[in-house]
Amino acid sequence: xxxxxxxxxxxxxxxxxxxxxxxxxxxxxxxxxxxxxxxxxxxxxxxxxxxxxxxxxxxxxxxxxxxxxxxxxxxxxxxxxxxxxxxxxxxxxxxxxxxxxxxxxxxxxxxxxxxxxxxxxxxxxxxxxxxxxxxxxxxxxxxxxxxxxxxxxxxxxxxxxxxxxxxxxxxxxxxxxxxxxxxxxxxxxxxxx
Amino acid sequence: xxxxxxxxxxxxxxxxxxxxxxxxxxxxxxxxxxxxxxxxxxxxxxxxxxxxxxxxxxxxxxxxxxxxxxxxxxxxxxxxxxxxxxxxxxxxxxxxxxxxxxxxxxxxxxxxxxxxxxxxxxxxxxxxxxxxxxxxxxxxxxxxxxxxxxxxxxxxxxxxxxxxxxxxxxxxxxxxxxxxxxxxxxxxxxxxxxxxxxxxxxxxxxxxxxxxxxxxxxxxxxxxxxxxxxxxxxxxxxxxxxxxxxxxxxxxxxxxxxxxxxxxxxxxxxxxxxxxxxxxxxxxxxxxxxxxxxxxxxxxxxxxxxxxxxxxxxxxxxxxxxxxxxxxxxxxxxxxxxxxxxxxxxxxxxxxxxxxxxxxxxxxxxx
Numbered sequence: 001x002x003x004x005x006x007x008x009x010x011x012x013x014x015x016x017x018x019x020x021x022x023x024x025x026x027x028x029x030x031x032x033x034x035x036x037x038x039x040x041x042x043x044x045x046x047x048x049x050x051x052x053x054x055x056x057x058x059x060x061x062x063x064x065x066x067x068x069x070x071x072x073x074x075x076x077x078x079x080x081x082x083x084x085x086x087x088x089x090x091x092x093x094x095x096x097x098x099x100x101x102x103x104x105x106x107x108x109x110x111x112x113x114x115x116x117x118x119x120x121x122x123x124x125x126x127x128x129x130x131x132x133x134x135x136x137x138x139x140x141x142x143x144x145x146x147x148x149x150x151x152x153x154x155x156x157x158x159x160x161x162x163x164x165x166x167x168x169x170x171x172x173x174x175x176x177x178x179x180x181x182x183x184x185x186x187x188x189x190x191x192x193x
Numbered sequence: 194x195x196x197x198x199x200x201x202x203x204x205x206x207x208x209x210x211x212x213x214x215x216x217x218x219x220x221x222x223x224x225x226x227x228x229x230x231x232x233x234x235x236x237x238x239x240x241x242x243x244x245x246x247x248x249x250x251x252x253x254x255x256x257x258x259x260x261x262x263x264x265x266x267x268x269x270x271x272x273x274x275x276x277x278x279x280x281x282x283x284x285x286x287x288x289x290x291x292x293x294x295x296x297x298x299x300x301x302x303x304x305x306x307x308x309x310x311x312x313x314x315x316x317x318x319x320x321x322x323x324x325x326x327x328x329x330x331x332x333x334x335x336x337x338x339x340x341x342x343x344x345x346x347x348x349x350x351x352x353x354x355x356x357x358x359x360x361x362x363x364x365x366x367x368x369x370x371x372x373x374x375x376x377x378x379x380x381x382x383x384x385x386x387x388x389x390x391x392x393x394x395x396x397x398x399x400x401x402x403x404x405x406x407x408x409x410x411x412x413x414x415x416x417x418x419x420x421x422x423x424x425x426x427x428x429x430x431x432x433x434x435x436x437x438x439x440x441x442x443x444x445x446x447x448x449x450x451x452x453x454x455x456x457x458x459x460x461x462x463x464x465x466x467x468x469x470x471x472x473x474x475x476x477x478x479x480x481x482x483x484x485x486x487x488x489x490x491x492x493x494x495x496x497x498x499x500x501x502x503x504x505x506x507x508x509x510x511x512x513x514x515x516x517x518x519x520x521x522x523x524x525x526x527x528x529x530x531x532x533x534x535x536x537x538x539x540x541x542x543x544x545x546x547x548x549x550x551x552x553x554x555x556x557x558x559x560x
Contacts, residue, residue: 034263039209039255043241046251059262079206083237126196147233148200153226169243172233176200 014078021070030067033078041086048090058089065089132182133175139163140175147172204234207242209255216249390511395447396454400481401513403446446472450481462489480506484514488521496525516541520548527559535559 009017009032021029041062045055062085075081133141142161146152147168158165207215207228214220215228232242245252391402453468466489472482487502503522506514520541526534535556542552 031263035259036206036208037237038259038262039212039252040206040237040241042251042255042258043244044237046244046248047240052251056258056262059258060265063262077203079203079235079237083235083240086237129196129200144200147226147229148196151223151226153222154229155225156222173239176233179200 015076018070018075018078025071027067030063030070033066034063037078037082041082044083044086045090048087049094054090054093058086058093061089062086128186129179129183132179132186135182136175136178139167140171140178143168143171144175144179202234204231206235207231207238209252212242212245213252216245216252390513392513393447395451396458398454398458398485399513400447400450400454401511403479403481446476453482454485457485457489460492462493465489478509480509480511480513483509484518487518491521491525494528496528500525500529516546516548520552523552524555 009028012020012029012032014033014036017029017033020026038059041059042055045058046052049055049058062082065085066082069075133144136144139161143157143163146157146160147154152160154165154168157163157168161168163171211228215225220228228242232238391405392399393402393404394400449468450472453465453472456462456465456468466486469482469486469489472479473486476482483502484506487499487506490496490499490502500522503518503525506518507522509515519537523534523537523541526537528534538552538556538559542549542556
């Protein structure tokens with residue numbers, strides 16, 4: 001019976017899991033979220049903490065924060081929320097990275113801004129998106145188009161372009177970030193006009 | 194799906210297994226692209242993906258870490274509630290099993306403590322108040338007269354389970370075979386009390402411990418020989434009147450006596466008297482039944498009858514209640530024959546025994 005329930009929970013979206021937890025306070029839903037994201041949170045911890053030893057503490061802290069906040073507050077985008085909270089917890093646990101923490105707060109603000117604009121950006125037409133892509137620098141534009149439009153893997157893009165795999169990844173990531181900034185600017189300009 | 198959603202849309206998080214498969218290099222280009230696409234869909238996937246690429250060994254720790262954290266936060270807390278409830282229920286069950294009479298005895302403790310605390314105040318109380326407190330005073334006396342080992346045990350462990358009591362009784366019954374009665378007489382003088390019999394406490398009341406003596410049941414009614422008792426109209430009437438007692442016929446002497454004492458304690462004096470009568474019908478000279486019947490009669494205001502039973506107690510060779518009987522006889526006499534009662538109180542006051550101080554107080558109140 002428990003196994004059947006667990007299988008059933010796997011089909012539920014993050015938002016529904018949070019809603020159900022908010023209503024029932026049943027930790028089964030948090031457990032499912034934990035199973036989905038524990039390894040990702042741990043991975044982020046590995047990236048942002050100096051030692052592996054704090055990763056477990058950070059993971060416990062995050063689950064406790066989630067259980068507390070999900071009861072009272074609405075978490076719109078769980079992935080982004082987990083990412084921001086994980087990074088902050090890592091910085092809190094890692095005093096040496098205090099400088100980066102201040103940067104991360106800026107990043108968090110940006111993330112929240114993007115979340116707020118998500119609905120508007122969703123309505124952007126392909127034509128406007130393509131025009132924004134053409135404004136990107138060549139490396140970013142090339143990698144992005146190969147990755148999203150031609151469905152090429154990092155390895156294949158690296159082979160075709162001659163860039164290192166690491167560079168391909170960062171080009172694509174930067175391309176996405178810049179695209180959002182360009183699109184947001186365009187929306188703002190339209191509103192002013 | 195439009196282009197925007199293709200690039201920025203939400204995608205399912207990468208599982209640890211998929212991550213492991215990707216890093217092992219056994220996936221096709223299409224499968225690899227699918228995972229990379231999901232890794233690019235969010236910062237958390239991207240950073241974790243990058244971290245595991247740099248440190249693939251860390252993925253091996255994941256399952257253990259999940260188990261540890263899950264058991265420490267999620268499962269432990271979810272089962273903690275049931276564990277606590279089960280624990281409390283079990284504790285209550287064990288508590289009730291071992292201390293079935295805790296609530297009654299707790300109330301008695303409170304009464305005893307109150308009476309002890311009020312002992313000095315009683316000097317100023319009126320005669321009427323003194324009389325109403327006579328019951329409590331008697332209980333107090335029962336508390337304050339621990340002279341035998343059995344009474345000391347009772348003081349240390351005032352709340353005893355039925356099982357413990359039965360064990361003690363069995364033990365004493367065994368001892369009765371081997372111990373000379375005279376042994377139990379020696380060293381019984383303490384706090385102005387002298388006993389020539391073993392005592393035990395039932396319902397916190399002092400009683401003669403008949404388990405120490407080989408008491409023949411000579412007075413037990415033999416209905417076949419004696420026929421129907423004249424107090425009953427016929428056999429049906431007898432059956433009806435004794436119906437309430439029938440359930441108790443299988444009880445041992447002490448269990449039945451204890452039940453009667455609880456009736457007395459709850460001020461159900463008539464019911465208690467009926468039970469003492471049952472005991473006296475089987476053991477004519479039973480000191481416990483005689484004395485507590487007298488006390489019940491005293492509480493009911495039937496002083497003359499009470500005096501008769503106090504006299505029986507005083508005349509008994511087994512000397513356990515003689516001082517109490519004398520004191521309460523004096524109090525009873527104050528209602529029927531004041532001069533005689535006063536005379537007896539003066540005698541008690543001069544005896545320098547346990548009740549001498551109380552007798553003096555009483556006398557000062559009368560004067």
